[in-house]
Amino acid sequence: MSHALTLITFIPVAAMVIILSLPPALKDGAKWISAVAAGLQLLIALWIFHHFDTTTTAAQFVDKFAWMPTYHISYFMGVDGISVSMVLLTALICFISVFASFGINRAEKAYYALLMMLDAGMMGVFVSLDFFLFYIFWEVMLLPMYFLIGVWGGPRREYAAIKFFLYTLLGSVLILLAMLGLYFYGAQNTFDMTVLAANASHYTIGFQRVVWIALFIGFAIKIPAFPFHTWLPDAHVEAPTAISVILAGVLLKMGTYGILRVNFAILPAATHELAWLFLGVIGTINIVYGAMCAMAQTDYKKLIAYSSISHMGYVMLGIASFTAAGIDGAVLQMFNHGTITAMLFILVGVIYDRAHHREIAGFGGLAQQMPIYAGMTGFAFFAGMGLPGLSAFISEVLVLIGAWQTYPLMTVFAAATAILTAGYLLWTYQRIYLGPFNEKYKGFADLSFREGFTLVPLAIIVLILGVYPHAILGLLDTSLAHLNQVVLSTPASAIALLH
Amino acid sequence: MLQSVIFYALAAGTIASAAAVAFSRNIVYSTFALLGAFMGVVGIYILLAADFVAMVQLLVYVGGILVLTIFAVMLTQGIGDVTISNRAVGSVPALVTVAIAGAVMLYAIAHTRWHQAALHAAAPTTYGIGNAFLGDYVLPFEVASLVLLAALIGAIVISRHEARE
Amino acid sequence: MDHPVSISIVRYIVVLPLIGAAINFLAGAWLQKTFGKRIISVLGCGVVALAFLLAVREFFAMLALAPDSRFMLDSLWPWIHYGGLDIDIAFWLDPLSMVMTLVVTGVGGLIHIYSTGYMHEDESYWRFFGWLNLFTFAMLVLVLGDNLWLMFVGWEGVGLCSFALIGFWYKVYPNTTAGNKAFIVNRIGDLAFVIALYSLFAALGAVGHPTLVTREVAKYAPMLAGMPGYLGMTMVTFVTLMMFAGATGKSAQIPLYVWLPDAMAGPTPVSALIHAATMVTAGVYMVARMNFMFVMAPATMTVVAVVGGLTALFAATIGIAQNDIKKVLAYSTVSQLGYMFAGLGVGAFTAGVFHLMTHAFFKACLFLGAGSVIHSMGGEQDMRKMGGLRHHMPITFATFLAATLAISGVPPFAGFMSKDEIIWQAFAHGHTVVWGMLMVGAGITVFYMFRQVYMTFFGDFRGTHEQEHHLHESPPSIAYVLVVLGLLSVFGGLVKIPDFIATFKPFETFLEPVFSSPLTRQVVESGIHSRGTEAALGFVTFTMVVLGWLVADLMYRQKTIDPERFSAAFGGVPYNWVLNKYFVDEFYDFTVVRPYLAMTRALAWFDLHVIDGVVNLVATVTVLVAWLSGLFDSYVVDGLVNAASLVTLDVGGRLRKLQTGSINGYLYGILAAVMVILLVRAMLRV
């Protein structure tokens, strides 16, 4: 498989074409074609995972040829330690979300075609090493997302969809400008991110600051970082389950991935200088603020959405710490948040499918009627709380232990949020699953096989990574250590640390 | 000196007529004032040794455009319409605007060194112009014919009042 | 110590309960339905019993080693080898964790067996054993983890199980609230604990040895001496203080003890196992484990001793007025834990750990006895509705009494051996105030314990007839366990006898290697070593005990003193405060919970209306500007034009809107633009 990355990116495109050309009579075929495509993708991802060389920081599985030679744009795909974990996550979440989509019963062909397009876009972002290509995939992803939320979403779907679209478009045009700036004022005119990174010292610090902030805003919207986060609750609440899963599972990671891939690698001096404020402080605000907002939500899904904001804050704080532990933990947290939040959204979807509402206050005692579901939710909740033995624990510990060395005060806030997180999750669990049973929900079926099939693999991964995080950390460490070293070895004109 | 007198007379007439066009409340008056302005301009053209252009102006403007205008005014407003109006609106702001613009442009005129060359003797220009139309300016000349053709066709198509409905 | 004995048997002690839990959770429901509850019982108890047997085997294996090399390491696989955090999944068996392991599997195993009887009627029998097994596993991870993070895994794991078991009867809403409270309050302590770990790791990193492996921390900790820490403290003081703060959560000390009484909502075996014998002692274990650091921070030691002493006294006073049979025991537990911390704090590490062990025996016995009573009473927990039960439940009564004597510190019962040691050591190490608190606490302990005994087992039955009809001795699975624990309460303390009686202290000797760092030795040995003093103090203590008993006897057996009149003598205020637990819960509710909830709601509002509002405002403003520019296009310019002529225009009665789309406006557009440009231009140039 010499073109593994091309394959993994374009298999969904092929599936999309096939789905679109299906005759209307075979519209059920759409879901199975998607499933096969996602399955193939997952297999390739596992193959890549298996053959990945963890000892080098160089790009692997490279696919490269000139695309637009006049502007030095090339089709350049490759993975390093940072992206390979995201490739794996994307393949996994897409696979899961295809199955989570089986309940869709309106315009299936269009739905699955768009889902496949989204899949390709996300995968493309993670494997592109040419900035231009990266940007193309980055934006391409927006379109299917808009329709998937807007057509198959909830009652306020139009508002949510356009809000998502506008917000992220604003971010991406800033990235476009920054990208052009990097291109024209670099040591050489190129979009090749490896070359840009290698010549990072060419940019003046003033230039770096401006570009850094533009890029940061672009990526922060995706993360989403405070105060650019308000699209997320709306988008999540209105999106269909599978789309929420993708949104939380993969899309949010693109923001932090972008920061690592671009801000860190290409603008190390500005990173060194600005990270404490933009990643550290804002990350901490994310953590605390997200958790506190989650506490006050009455909508189950919105609560999970805010918890997502909170958890992504750890990623920001971790990468801002400039310690091996922090940055490793941050990327691991990206992976773990992907799996855990995917579970949470699937679980919300399960109850929404049955009750057709998500008001926390409207439930009660569901554990009696749906014990397996309640048990699975409990597992996911505790995973979300970072309970030791489950995957998020490792990443949060690494993040915080790393962050402590750089920003003790912020770390205290971040660590204290574990209490708040436990507070809102347990309270939610109590109100929905425990206590006296609300007879209105008699007759609700427990988890179906399909739902179980989407949840169990994620649960197993959460469990395994809790005791054997090396599976993912092993991929990351070399690349991240190198990246961290690059940033740390760059003298920043004024480093302000918040001790 | 005579030339100066003629110039000032023509200029005064032209400006007065133009002002009448601009300020008159009655469109028929405006139309006739326009005739005066055109005539004044014809005189100015002659002063500028442009005899052929003056003739063209006389023929086309006075003989054509103006007649068409009067025709249109009469046709559309004359019969059955009591108020033959040429209402003017917002004179004051318009006056201020054009006055300022005019002042700036006047300043520019006064402070510009225009391209000037030795004066030609005032000679008939018809031959030269005709020559130019068949030489250097043959393309615009031909294009102009197409323009007129198109305008003709267009005018006919748009204003044709065929029996229908 | 640098070369611990490497063995691979410890892992089975840990993993066995996990296997039990896994089977129970994954297949328990099916097994129970298909094969009945017996298979669950066998499985649930079997794994713990087997673990106990293995632990015993290891105990003897350990005894066979030279005292200085009684350390066994069982390393499974690398866990986190990133960011300098080189820690493994590995278990570490030394005398201290040996004691804990034996207590956890031994007492725990007994409680498992007890549960087969106690929980027999519950439909979620499998789930109960699943959690119980998982708890045992987590507790073992806590005590056996070779590094602090693994310890923390267990630390939080027991919290999880505690949460699940408190809310075991989740259909009753308050039970689940109690579970949440336990978990969240524990998390507050955990926060301090993790901060301790972060700063410890960072500090060790700063001296070139970043590690959290316990034995290596022990090795390098002395290098931290004098290092400045945070908040004006030295690093060691900060770290140990934070660790102790963590312990106050798990071990229910002031100010975080509030969850424990509520935790009595869980089934009684849970109270016995988790909230008396094992989990709550985790903090004590941890402080003992980290003794080498605590001794480096005298300030922390004082804090530990004072908090322990205060808690011992404070909780005891609350215990006086409780009428719920389990609540009394709960406050008693808090109080006893205070003794343990006081012991640790004054430097009597062995005594603290010793009390931990004996407390496990007698408190488990008490709780299980109480459970037996509740079982017999059909779920009734109010002591005011009991009485005279000794006739109906002789075995329960006998064992309960034995345990009461033990907790009261009556020689030669187990509690005397340990508690008396702590009290006199407090004096011996110069903590006279702590000593005073402990003394008074001891008296009060006797009072409320005998109050409980008298109210429950003596006098006339005060419940309903139906309840009376049902009264019976508990089934064998319960009774036998009570007997075993009763015997342990009686004789379990004989492994360390006060010096003034006899020189017999194998327990202390066994633990000695754990407390062998030079500084620890120095602290331990700093106190007075006079048998005379010890004897005299023992006598004073005993006097307090007798005094306490006497008052209880007068009030609740002979009823020569009316407790109500007694309380009325003080205007009822102290009683009211004690009855309502000093309103601490209300205080917390008022100062922390409600403000926090209000704040979250405010923030959510802020998010929805301000942050999102700004976004929407930007959108609105854009639309507004668009609208305005549309107006400019069609109204403003034209409006200016029309202003002068509007009146005349409308004379004809044709009321019309302003001339949108009118040509004049457009022309103005051109001209105005040119004019503006010219003007600006002129101004700039001329």
Place this chain on the structure above:
Amino acid sequence: MDLGNYASLAHFGPELVLGGGILLLVILDLLMADKRRLGDIALLIAVVALLLIAMEPVTPGAWLFHRMLVFDSFAIFFRALIALAAIVAIWMSIGSEEVLGCDQGEYYAILLASTFAMFLMAESANLLMAYLALEFVSLTSYILTGFLRHNRRSLEAALKYLIYGGVASGTMIYGMSWIFGITGSLDFTVINHALTTPGALPVLAVFISLVLILAGMGYKVASVPFHMWAPDVYQGAPIPITTFLAIGSKAAGFALLTRFFFPALSSLTAAGNWQALKGVDWPELLLFICMITMTLGNLAALQQSNMKRLLAYSSIAQAGYALMGFVVLSNDGIRAMLFYLFAYYVMDAGAFLVVMIVANSTGREDIDAYRGLAWRGGIVPAVALTIFLFSLTGIPLTIGFIGKFYLFAAVIRGRFYLLAIVGVLNSVVSLYYYMRPIKTMFLDTPNGDEGAVTVDFWNYGLMGVLACATIVLGLYWAPVLAFATRSMHFFTGPV
């Protein structure tokens, strides 16, 4: 090379074909019974013209007709673009219900005449030619706009257009007269020479005349503040004509504007940048106009509920984007502008085509007519319109994105950061109204009172071609870029 009248005819083939075509159509109109064939003939003529353009040799260039016209690769680009616009307009006219009610012969004749005039605009080397061509385009545009002579809106639009155009061109020739007065010549090259010759440049007079000239040229490209006719005219004219005006007339305007402001008024430095006349800061003026144009266009579009009007404002904004390439004063910018105009041609023609298809079937042009279009049998036009609108927004995988990419690239490279920010914000704002029809088509469900949408084969074909071009050229745009690069060259011979 300064070619005489006869020699020039060699490079005048396309125009000759069009001129002959006009006459042919007028004659055939009298002879033929089936007037509908006239459209096909006009299409044939336009295609032949395009083919002739395609076969033009790329030489360094030449002056034609005694320096009346200039023949260079720049002119070829615009003539090709205009011919393409004419082809699309004719094609659309053939399938337009509105146009079928008109006099076919005259309609196509005027359309071809307009095309012819736009060709001249793109090639003018001389103020006289520029004025003549521009006025010719205007006159034919008025006629075409008012061609639906029983339609109030159409006539109204024509009148507004005419009055507005008359004022604009009057202003322009007044400005031109000053240029003539200052330089003594009408010839662009001579003007350039005269103005760049060291000496006292009458800065204020030149600036005033440029502003006045800008009124005429800016009105053709519909840039603010000379844009106000556009919404009314676009809405009132028959849709094929609207399309033609939006893409053809605008392209011709850009051609003239560029040719006048660059080779005639500026000088090219070795680095590929253009140096404006010292002291005459029209670049700042145009920069300002460019930013205002895109902003006002976008903001005004936000409010529209009529699709044609929405696209009209959008096309104003698009002109603003294209001007970004203009104001950075570099060959990079000009290339980006050329590229963008091509991209704009493809996507805007497509968008108008779908509007026409819907109008053909439902007789409506308001956004409500698109409600649930995707779900009531119009999925193909809905998807196509979506592609065009996304392209207009500048979303990747479409040629619109590549176009914007090059524009922003030129802007960033020229360090016009404010312009970049304004452009970026405008892109975001524009998304909002471009999404509205998309939202209506896909996210809303039909009420039931909207008519069914049927597409005939020819419209289907054109729509398919344009939609595919939008995407394919968004992925592989090298040919367009090469074409634009080749066309950056202006012929300026000796004085």
Place this chain on the structure above:
Amino acid sequence: MSGAVGLDHYLVLSLIIFTLGMFTVLTRRNAIGILMGVELILNSANINYLAFAYYGGARYDGQIFAIFVIMLAAAEAVIGLAVVLAIYQNFRTIDVGATENLSG
């Protein structure tokens, strides 16, 4: 301004006519009235061309330009009047304020 009539005289005359034309254009609500203003502007431009042609030496260029202006003005007038007539047929008024069907 003394002595012989020079270029500036013509330019000023032209400017005055131009501004009057502009004023007409701005203030008229009648379509034909506006077109009259346009004619004034065109005439003022023509004066300029002829003046520059006379004083600047490029004799025929200016005059020919003027001829084309006149010619195109005629063509425009023809079309304009045709449209005005057609509108009159449809609207029975030529007050531009009445043509407000097209509005934002």
